[in-house]
Amino acid sequence: MAHPDPRPVSVHSAPRLAGRIRVPGDKSISHRALMLSALAVGESQVEGLLEGEDVLATAAAMRAMGATIVRGDDAIWRINGVGVGGLLQPQAALEMGNSGTSTRLLMGLVASHPITATFTGDASLSTRPMNRVIDPLSTMGAEFTASPGGRLPLMVRGLCPAVPITYRLPVASAQVKSALLLAGLNTPGITRVIEPVPTRDHSERMLAGFGAEISVEESDEGRIISLTGEAELRPQSIVVPGDPSSAAFWMVAASIVPGSDVVIENVGLNPTRAGLVTVLRLMGADIVEQDPRVVGGEPVADLRVRHAALSGIEVPHDVAPSMIDEYPVLFVAAAFASGRTIARGADELRVKESDRIAVMKAALEANGVPCEEHEDGLTIEGTGGDPIPGGGTVASRLDHRIAMSMAVAGLHAAQPIAIDDASPVATSFPSFFDLLTQLGGRVTWA
Numbered sequence: 455m456a457h458p459d460p461r462p463v464s465v466h467s468a469p470r471l472a473g474r475i476r477v478p479g480d481k482s483i484s485h486r487a488l489m490l491s492a493l494a495v496g497e498s499q500v501e502g503l504l505e506g507e508d509v510l511a512t513a514a515a516m517r518a519m520g521a522t523i524v525r526g527d528d529a530i531w532r533i534n535g536v537g538v539g540g541l542l543q544p545q546a547a548l549e550m551g552n553s554g555t556s557t558r559l560l561m562g563l564v565a566s567h568p569i570t571a572t573f574t575g576d577a578s579l580s581t582r583p584m585n586r587v588i589d590p591l592s593t594m595g596a597e598f599t600a601s602p603g604g605r606l607p608l609m610v611r612g613l614c615p616a617v618p619i620t621y622r623l624p625v626a627s628a629q630v631k632s633a634l635l636l637a638g639l640n641t642p643g644i645t646r647v648i649e650p651v652p653t654r655d656h657s658e659r660m661l662a663g664f665g666a667e668i669s670v671e672e673s674d675e676g677r678i679i680s681l682t683g684e685a686e687l688r689p690q691s692i693v694v695p696g697d698p699s700s701a702a703f704w705m706v707a708a709s710i711v712p713g714s715d716v717v718i719e720n721v722g723l724n725p726t727r728a729g730l731v732t733v734l735r736l737m738g739a740d741i742v743e744q745d746p747r748v749v750g751g752e753p754v755a756d757l758r759v760r761h762a763a764l765s766g767i768e769v770p771h772d773v774a775p776s777m778i779d780e781y782p783v784l785f786v787a788a789a790f791a792s793g794r795t796i797a798r799g800a801d802e803l804r805v806k807e808s809d810r811i812a813v814m815k816a817a818l819e820a821n822g823v824p825c826e827e828h829e830d831g832l833t834i835e836g837t838g839g840d841p842i843p844g845g846g847t848v849a850s851r852l853d854h855r856i857a858m859s860m861a862v863a864g865l866h867a868a869q870p871i872a873i874d875d876a877s878p879v880a881t882s883f884p885s886f887f888d889l890l891t892q893l894g895g896r897v898t899w900a
């Protein structure tokens with residue numbers, strides 16, 4: 455799988471990392487802010503939106519379905535929505551690029567509107583499983599024509615009115631949960647999602663903020679989320695907190711590079727997202743939360759991270775959903791810990807932008823880090839704080855998190871680490887390499 459315009463880069467060892475940085479807005483929250491604003495009647499404003507390719511794909515799709523979305527010179531996004539039920543028939547295929555979140559959530563929106571939409575994506579997205587949303591949305595009445603194995607390109611024909619369902623999530627997936635809740639917005643009656651294992655709850659929080667009738671109750675079966683349609687959404691002013699999944703790279707970088715002292719400002723610490731902070735602390739990381747506050751209905755703090763000696767651990771399985779996107783960079787932290795880290799219970803990593811278990815094993819081994827692959831994770835032998843050998847080339851496989859995680863590994867390696875293509879970084883974190891050099895890292899572009 456190749457990017458049309460690959461950008462090879464090498465990352466060199468850094469003496470220490472220091473400074474204050476701010477990571478871009480949360481990707482999950484940014485997608486949802488655009489979608490819900492586009493469904494409210496009147497003008498919403500969004501500040502701190504992540505301007506990465508994935509979120510821009512969502513913006514383009516919502517425009518294609520009738521919303522007016524404009525970025526002001528003040529970097530505030532102003533969105534005039536069409537109202538729930540008001541989405542227009544898109545005139546061309548919706549191009550989703552690399553973004554699983556855009557695809558699955560928008561499939562939910564289309565499913566209960568009287569429109570038909572075709573979804574296309576890049577080579578990575580076109581391998582990812584969509585039956586997890588096709589199955590329940592079909593039960594609600596939508597019709598799908600998908601490529602073999604339930605993949606993109608696919609076409610969704612919505613049903614209006616759709617039929618409300620109660621659905622127990624068979625995989626811990628916030629994307630599946632959110633697709634159903636978004637479909638429920640234009641569906642008369644109560645759409646219920648039961649999640650045995652909690653996943654990120656940004657949709658629930660934001661739907662309530664926009665005035666939807668939504669309730670969450672804890673039960674023996676797990677969390678039961680009930681949404682009453684048809685909903686009317688009121689426009690909002692939203693401030694998007696910094697993305698903890700982007701902050702994760704600097705948490706690990708500062709922990710592994712000797713002498714480092716880094717403050718990452720404005721990091722979202724929603725408990726359904728903060729698993730990596732817990733796990734790094736279990737490994738011995740020095741992470742201090744400063745000035746805890748609430749931004750846009752989400753808990754936020756500045757994180758001061760200083761270099762620390764990390765120890766290998768067995769990563770608790772139940773933490774997986776709250777740090778699912780952080781496993782690649784956790785594997786990097788493990789490569790510098792003393793002893794062995796066993797990270798299992800994360801089989802969902804196999805169906806992300808790449809197979810993150812196999813691809814990280816190959817990337818780490820190419821740079822001298824011994825790993826053992828399991829169906830659901832990796833066991834990694836760490837150096838005890840010494841640099842890893844490095845000197846290898848990483849195939850990033852259209853996966854931003856592989857490119858960024860291995861760039862972090864290069865900051866404390868005996869030989870530079872080459873990444874065959876860093877262009878996927880633009881999907882979620884366009885300023886990544888600028889921040890890396892701002893903190894004292896050095897890269898060379900081929």
Ligand SMILES: O=C(O)C1=C[C@@H](OP(=O)(O)O)[C@@H](O)[C@H](O)C1
Pocket residue numbers: 481482483555626627628629630632654778779802
């Ligand atoms: O709902 C979301 O915004 C996301 C949910 C997760 O995916 P799954 O729902 O597939 O676990 C995560 O990996 C993705 O980056 C964003």
Ligand SMILES: C=C(OP(=O)(O)O)C(=O)O
Pocket residue numbers: 508552553554555556779806807855882
């Ligand atoms: C899995 C990810 O995103 P998506 O599913 O939206 O492509 C990610 O950002 O790590």
